[in-house]
Amino acid sequence: MRILLKTIGLFLLLTTSCSEFLVVEPDRQVSITEQFSSREGIFQAVNGMYYSMEGILSDRMYLYGDLLGGNLTFTPSPNDLVIEVPPGIDISRIYEFQDVADNSDMEIIYDDCYGIINEANLIIQYASDNALLTEAEADQVVAEALACRAFMHYIVAIHYAQNYSFTPAASHPGIVYNTRTIVAGVDFPSRLNMAETYSLMKEDFESALSLFSDQQALDYGPSYSYFNRMTTAAVYAKAALQMNDWESAYRLADSVILNAGISLMDGDSYINEWDKPEDPVSEVILELSAPRTSDDGQVSSSIGYSFFNYVDPTNYNEFVASGDLLALYDTNDIRRDMFLEIMLPVSVDGVVGNQEFYFTRKFQDAPGLPLSRMSEMYLIRAEAAARIEGANLGAARSDLNVIRERAGLDPVDGSADLLEEIFLERRRELAFEGFLFFDIARYQKDVERDLGCIATTCNLSYPSDYFVLPIPESSTSLNENMEQNEGY
Secondary structure (H helix, E strand, C coil), X not given: CCCCCEEEXXXXXXXXXXXXXXXXXXXXXXXXXXXXXXXXHHHHHHHHHHHHHHHHXXXXXXXXXXXXXXXXXXXXXCCCCCECCCCCCCXXXXXXXXXXXXXXXXXXXXXXXXXXHHHHHHHHHHHCCCCCCCHHHHHHHHHHHHHHHHHHHHHHHHHHCCCHHHCHHHCCECCCCCCCCCCCCCCCCCCCEHHHHHHHHHHHHHHHHHHCCCCCCCCCCCHHHCCCHHHHHHHHHHHHHHCCCHHHHHHHHHHHHHHCCCCCCCHHHHHHHHCCCCCCCCCEEEEECCCEECCCCCECCCHHHHHHCEEECCEECCEEECHHHHCCCCCCCHHHHHEEEEEEEEEEXXXXXXXXXXXXXXXXXXXXEEEXXXXXXXXXXXXXXXXXXXXXXXXXHHHHHHHHHHCCCCCCCCCCCHHHHHHHHHHHHCCCCCCHHHHHHHHCCCECCCCCCCCCCCCECCCCHHHCCCCCHHHHHHCCCCCCCCCC
């Protein structure tokens, strides 16, 4: 059963039920009270929360970290064979670090993130102490909604607030953190500072972890597609790392590695793992399943279909690996084989010639949306160990070398710049998974885009106002308490 829940005034937009997981159906309207007046309605709302989350995270938001960081470049248009920023995807301004508040490329992303937060808040409000649910069911539903609320606030924060260490004690503007349903035109919340933002995020994550049972709220679909103790600990570790909470990041990543019952992919099967159509790699921790149609159960959209697939010389998507990324893989690195090397015709000043393009194997066919996997946990634990006061550099090197040696690389020793090696390994291992720009901000590095960059402005020095997006004018104009980001 797949139900789409979106708050619009006092109504929810819902899809009709179906027996398939993540199925898209026509819309109908019901009131909030009607929606939550039955067990079925409550679980439909939970399903809708996940549907909405998959929809927004698999949109151009998933491109953002790799595009701005420099891992991605573009294929030639099949029509005129010219390499250009894809005109059908609203990314041209963010690619140039020139987004604008009054017509932001990401405005709908911002609005939809807070829409999902509102969905989670409604579920928390109506499921808590609900006589239609057992105590265990209510706790589980609330826990999943709390985890979603925390994670979506994290997503907003990394796009719309400067990195945690931008100012001493993270005193710079964070984001609005909604812990209850917000009514447009009635509520006018203000942005918290970044320290306050992360404090509430931590509180939501910790509350969720304390409430989870061993039974997922929805009785269909794979467990890796929902928030539970392990998947929540994994995304909490991700958030803690980005917020410079090294102790929590280490603790959480360590817990997932030791207790999730998930092993790293081995080197011999690494490439084949990514080549499985629709099935996740064996080390996935959290992956949101791709939506399916109701008539035949086929995947209706996916991250691969949208951005990364190669089918044939006239049917391919727009995004491929940049030369900057490719140059990071040594000749003996097995991940050099993670690319489909395709010759395509390109027109330059009216002259057509062939060029080689490198499509990632990670998202061919119709996979789900991976948000966390075990390799990331090892790299989080490595970085956190290296940064904690009184750092355990030996433990950090050990975790880093697990990933390096699997890839066929020599281990690093005590002479290496350990944090820099971890940064580079994250770029190689997690390419196309949306991390790079946020890693650059956390490390307080400059953006350096060279091979394959076609922007007018390819580089960006840290610090800069343009490491964050503008708050959409639709939000600042309706809310007098909303503070715009510097530079916009």
